Amino acid sequence: MPPVPADASLIAAIEADLAAAPDGCDPLDPRQCVLPYPSNATTVADDSSVTGLRVAFPADGLPANSDGVHIDPTEWNRNDGFSPNSSILTHVPGLDIDASALPRWDDLAASLGDDATVVIVADDGQRVPLWAEPDVDVTGPDDEVLVIHPAVSLEEGRTYHVALRGLVDDTGAAIEPSAAFLAYRDRLTTELDTIEERRAEMEAMFATLDAAGIGRDDLQLAWTFTVASTENITGRMLHIRDETLAELGDAAPNFTVTEVVEPPELDREGLARQIVGTYTVPNWLTGDGGPGNRFETGDDGLPVRNGDVESPFVCNVSDATMNGNEPARIVQYGHGLLGSHFEINAGNVRAMSNEHDVVHCATKWAGMSEDDIGNAASVLTEVSTFPTMADRLQQGVLNQIVLGRLMLAEDGFVSDPAFQRPDGSPLIDHTVLHYDGNSQGGIMGLMLAGVSPDFDRAVLGVPGMNYSMLLPRSVDFDTYEAIMTPAYPSTLDRMLIISLMQMLWDRAEGAGYVRHVVDDPLPGTNAKQVLMHVAYGDHQVSELSALVQARTMGIPIHRPAVADGRWPGDPAWGLDDAVPGESASAIVVWDSGMAPIPFEATPPRAGDDSHEDPRADPDARVQKAAFLFDGEYVDVCGGAPCTADHVD
Numbered sequence: 001m002p003p004v005p006a007d008a009s010l011i012a013a014i015e016a017d018l019a020a021a022p023d024g025c026d027p028l029d030p031r032q033c034v035l036p037y038p039s040n041a042t043t044v045a046d047d048s049s050v051t052g053l054r055v056a057f058p059a060d061g062l063p064a065n066s067d068g069v070h071i072d073p074t075e076w077n078r079n080d081g082f083s084p085n086s087s088i089l090t091h092v093p094g095l096d097i098d099a100s101a102l103p104r105w106d107d108l109a110a111s112l113g114d115d116a117t118v119v120i121v122a123d124d125g126q127r128v129p130l131w132a133e134p135d136v137d138v139t140g141p142d143d144e145v146l147v148i149h150p151a152v153s154l155e156e157g158r159t160y161h162v163a164l165r166g167l168v169d170d171t172g173a174a175i176e177p178s179a180a181f182l183a184y185r186d187r188l189t190t191e192l193d194t195i196e197e198r199r200a201e202m203e204a205m206f207a208t209l210d211a212a213g214i215g216r217d218d219l220q221l222a223w224t225f226t227v228a229s230t231e232n233i234t235g236r237m238l239h240i241r242d243e244t245l246a247e248l249g250d251a252a253p254n255f256t257v258t259e260v261v262e263p264p265e266l267d268r269e270g271l272a273r274q275i276v277g278t279y280t281v282p283n284w285l286t287g288d289g290g291p292g293n294r295f296e297t298g299d300d301g302l303p304v305r306n307g308d309v310e311s312p313f314v315c316n317v318s319d320a321t322m323n324g325n326e327p328a329r330i331v332q333y334g335h336g337l338l339g340s341h342f343e344i345n346a347g348n349v350r351a352m353s354n355e356h357d358v359v360h361c362a363t364k365w366a367g368m369s370e371d372d373i374g375n376a377a378s379v380l381t382e383v384s385t386f387p388t389m390a391d392r393l394q395q396g397v398l399n400q401i402v403l404g405r406l407m408l409a410e411d412g413f414v415s416d417p418a419f420q421r422p423d424g425s426p427l428i429d430h431t432v433l434h435y436d437g438n439s440q441g442g443i444m445g446l447m448l449a450g451v452s453p454d455f456d457r458a459v460l461g462v463p464g465m466n467y468s469m470l471l472p473r474s475v476d477f478d479t480y481e482a483i484m485t486p487a488y489p490s491t492l493d494r495m496l497i498i499s500l501m502q503m504l505w506d507r508a509e510g511a512g513y514v515r516h517v518v519d520d521p522l523p524g525t526n527a528k529q530v531l532m533h534v535a536y537g538d539h540q541v542s543e544l545s546a547l548v549q550a551r552t553m554g555i556p557i558h559r560p561a562v563a564d565g566r567w568p569g570d571p572a573w574g575l576d577d578a579v580p581g582e583s584a585s586a587i588v589v590w591d592s593g594m595a596p597i598p599f600e601a602t603p604p605r606a607g608d609d610s611h612e613d614p615r616a617d618p619d620a621r622v623q624k625a626a627f628l629f630d631g632e633y634v635d636v637c638g639g640a641p642c643t644a645d646h647v648d
Helices: 008-019 107-111 181-185 199-211 230-246 320-322 342-344 346-357 370-379 387-408 440-451 466-472 475-487 491-509 545-555 618-630
Strands: 043-045 051-057 089-090 120-122 130-134 146-150 159-165 219-226 255-261 271-284 308-317 326-334 358-362 430-437 455-461 529-535 586-591
Touching: 008 181, 008 199, 051 089, 089 491, 120 130, 120 146, 120 199, 120 455, 146 326, 159 199, 159 370, 181 219, 181 430, 199 219, 199 255, 230 271, 230 387, 230 440, 230 586, 271 320, 271 387, 308 320, 308 342, 308 346, 320 346, 320 475, 326 342, 326 346, 326 440, 326 618, 342 346, 346 358, 346 618, 358 529, 370 387, 370 475, 387 440, 387 491, 430 440, 430 618, 440 455, 440 529, 455 618, 466 475, 466 545, 475 491, 529 545, 529 618, 586 618
Parallel strands: 326 358, 326 430, 430 455, 455 529, 529 586
Antiparallel strands: 043 051, 089 146, 120 159, 130 146, 159 219, 255 271, 271 308, 308 358
């Protein structure tokens, strides 16, 4: 069909949409400048980038807070594409959810069907499994947003096309395309430069969709976006890691034991000694490296060294280790949300130490520890400052890597009398390091596994990825949303902001590294084996996010995953069966009898929370120990679904 001129009314409608927005906005969804999100309409060509693109959000195109301050796009515009973990967003006014047959998370296979109403197609023609859902509790009809979740993390550097069709409103009428999209879909020429300059890209998209069996005639909206490159996402973290480890060589960092506490002063059942101190890490942040500071970058765009910073550590020696004759295994422990390294005092960690002869050591997750609570709250009222969290989290991962070196080095912990018995024999075997983390320690532990060169196996307890999907489904976000809402009253703005944050969070959480953990390791890093323990009905970290993580890494699942009737459909679609004695990695769902998660994108609130139940179960700890120390996946559930007792 050859192009024909658009009529005057369509051109007038397009001109009105363009006039209502700052220059550089995407007219395909006129509700908000950067909708649909993400879109290559808000990029520019850049031959110096890996993807050949650079994000170019307009200065006044991102949401403004209640003081009228727009989010400063400068740091976002350093990206050469969008997040591989994007929550894909568009405004669909009047959408009837049920009648529109949106793909669901309990039937991911249907999202690949010929009649799927929401489709993602990669530039090679391959379909992407997904689910789609509306935002909940919207502030009004103008804030309705359709949220599309890829069921796997997208490939870095690849271009994707999103297409919507068959969507209807509550009267059964088809949702009308925007004026700009209608001009592209129906080949209506406009003589408007903004529209015509993009026509070739849109025609290429229609051709790719058509080859994948998605015809253009009934499309209601379609657009294209490119995912940021691996180098763009990981480059800052790898730079500060490589520079730091080159400086250390084979030596331990400087460290100081400031306190050794033993019973009766140490009133923790099962602990014979607690060792507290600090160690020195190169500081790559401005100022003193504390909350609110961020990277200063050089001409190459990479962080610049700014002296040193002291990071805290704590190590616990169990009764079993102190009373034994052999050095204990060493495990680096990752604490939970906005918490402290002293989480290793928890009963489940002490039990693991005694049952399996382990010395746990920990430091704070700088960027999301108890020290960062004030900055996290401040960021939510002025999101331009979010880079302070993303940058400090990368410094926090570096601190973890350096702690690992301190645990391994010949002149590290093992050389200090605090880590020796009275006869001078070592309390720890410093030759092999392992990682175990829970909640945030599972989320951030995935990133640590992607960049640390010093361990081979990691246990990730109640993990998930990415924060843009986790936050709306977590009760932990309630407090922070209460801070964010007065600053950004529109639910659409808040959903968009959380999705925008993911572009920077990818640099500083597991989601940005997930494709390089068990396969395709990053330069200077070894591939890892990973055991994931998931809590059924978790109120804090959605099991859906853990399944996306496992699906992306190709990690097999223990089956039967749950008892019959506990899950609707098959949320674990796409995961192979874990085979005891053969599977190198595995994901296991632990069911303590809690209520199932809601189908909607809202936090679970019914009944008790199962979040801490897997780590407290002795069988789960047996499985963890076999995996960490023997490199073996063991079915401790006897071929049945895994169950755990609930922790009150």
